[in-house]
Amino acid sequence: MIEVDVGLKLGTFDLEVAFSNGGGVIALFGQSGSGKSLTLSLIAGLMRPDRGRIALDGEVLVDVERGVFVPMHRRRIGLVFQDSNLFPHLSVKQNLLFGRWFAPRREREIDFDKVIETLGIGSLFARRPAGLSGGERQRVAIGRALLSCPKLLLFDEPLAALDMQRKLEILPLIEQVRDEFRVPIVYVSHAIEEVVRLATTIVVIDAGRVKAVGSPGEVFGQVAAHVAEERFDRASVLTMRVVGANAAYGLTELKHPSGTVWLAGPAGPIGGVARVIVKATDVTLATKPPHDLSIRSVLSGTIEGIEKEGPLAMVAIALDGDGRLFATATRHALDELRLDCGVRVFALIKTSALDERQISSPRS
Numbered sequence: 001m002i003e004v005d006v007g008l009k010l011g012t013f014d015l016e017v018a019f020s021n022g023g024g025v026i027a028l029f030g031q032s033g034s035g036k037s038l039t040l041s042l043i044a045g046l047m048r049p050d051r052g053r054i055a056l057d058g059e060v061l062v063d064v065e066r067g068v069f070v071p072m073h074r075r076r077i078g079l080v081f082q083d084s085n086l087f088p089h090l091s092v093k094q095n096l097l098f099g100r101w102f103a104p105r106r107e108r109e110i111d112f113d114k115v116i117e118t119l120g121i122g123s124l125f126a127r128r129p130a131g132l133s134g135g136e137r138q139r140v141a142i143g144r145a146l147l148s149c150p151k152l153l154l155f156d157e158p159l160a161a162l163d164m165q166r167k168l169e170i171l172p173l174i175e176q177v178r179d180e181f182r183v184p185i186v187y188v189s190h191a192i193e194e195v196v197r198l199a200t201t202i203v204v205i206d207a208g209r210v211k212a213v214g215s216p217g218e219v220f221g222q223v224a225a226h227v228a229e230e231r232f233d234r235a236s237v238l239t240m241r242v243v244g245a246n247a248a249y250g251l252t253e254l255k256h257p258s259g260t261v262w263l264a265g266p267a268g269p270i271g272g273v274a275r276v277i278v279k280a281t282d283v284t285l286a287t288k289p290p291h292d293l294s295i296r297s298v299l300s301g302t303i304e305g306i307e308k309e310g311p312l313a314m315v316a317i318a319l320d321g322d323g324r325l326f327a328t329a330t331r332h333a334l335d336e337l338r339l340d341c342g343v344r345v346f347a348l349i350k351t352s353a354l355d356e357r358q359i360s361s362p363r364s
């Protein structure tokens with residue numbers, strides 16, 4: 001259990017954040033410069049807050065009022081950054097063992113071989129970090145952090161420097177770390193696909209303040225207040241069943257009570273359940289079922305809310321059966337189609353807008 005309630009003033013920037021998490025992944029999500037990395041630095045012990053308290057599993061790491069500050073190396077916290085920060089003069093194996101060295105012998109519960117196998121890094125032992133690809137470096141960095149048998153793992157934009165293919169390789173590994181090694185994680189990112197896929201709880205940070213806390217569905221299910229600014233961050237999380245596949249075209253068919261969504265790529269076994277993340281900007285609205293269009297993914301529902309700002313609008317749709325879907329539209333389109341609360345609509349989703357990253361298996 002991580003408990004954070006701290007304040008820090010740096011120049012003109014004022015950070016005041018409070019949140020706690022019992023386990024799983026807590027994601028700090030927000031725009032660049034909102035204070036996510038500063039919050040991680042305070043948890044890691046890289047910086048001291050001006051006020052407040054941080055506790056991990058009941059142990060107080062920082063209590064400004066009582067003069068408590070546990071130094072970084074005694075916090076038992078593993079760090080993974082965007083650039084892996086491996087020691088360039090050490091081999092991969094030495095880097096991994098360095099992480100191990102920090103764990104007190106009797107607390108080395110995490111099995112070395114299991115970590116190496118999970119991350120697929122056994123063949124890299126003799127190599128130096130400079131000779132590794134970006135994805136390999138991040139896998140070794142995750143291994144090093146995990147092998148220190150931390151009480152908490154901190155990830156700061158670990159995928160930001162990687163291309164899409166590498167991201168798709170590493171995301172499932174982070175999920176495995178979450179599920180198999182059961183180390184609580186605080187994960188910083190401004191990529192909505194990553195936080196929705198990984199997080200149990202999302203803390204939205206905006207200009208140094210906590211703006212929202214909740215599950216992915218709760219946090220991204222709120223109606224946008226600032227349409228223009230938030231439209232690229234707005235997404236819906238829908239629970240669907242995997243019902244079939246079109247192997248010839250590499251497509252997976254997902255069913256929701258309101259319709260069908262096709263995914264370009266795999267989504268787990270047929271019969272399984274998947275969470276699908278649909279960005280509001282990838283949804284088009286129609287008042288009739290579409291004909292003669294290339295769109296194959298269509299969900300039906302009723303408009304339950306509209307927020308307008310400038311030329312744009314954010315439309316919230318109560319899908320038939322269950323769930324809420326957001327769609328962006330221009331105000332011009334709303335007027336032409338006479339879209340208003342209570343109107344039945346068909347939401348068209350571009351299949352190519354959804355990839356494996358937008359799909360995850362819900363955790364128990």
Ligand SMILES: Nc1ncnc2c1ncn2[C@@H]1O[C@H](COP(=O)(O)OP(=O)(O)OP(=O)(O)O)[C@@H](O)[C@H]1O
Nearest residue numbers: 010011013030031032033034035036037038039190
């Ligand atoms: N040492 C410092 N002195 C003064 N201001 C700082 C210092 N470190 C960070 N800041 C400011 O604090 C704010 C929050 O920075 P932070 O790195 O936490 O943002 P972030 O949300 O992690 O952004 P990004 O996603 O770009 O990394 C920024 O405005 C930054 O300029």
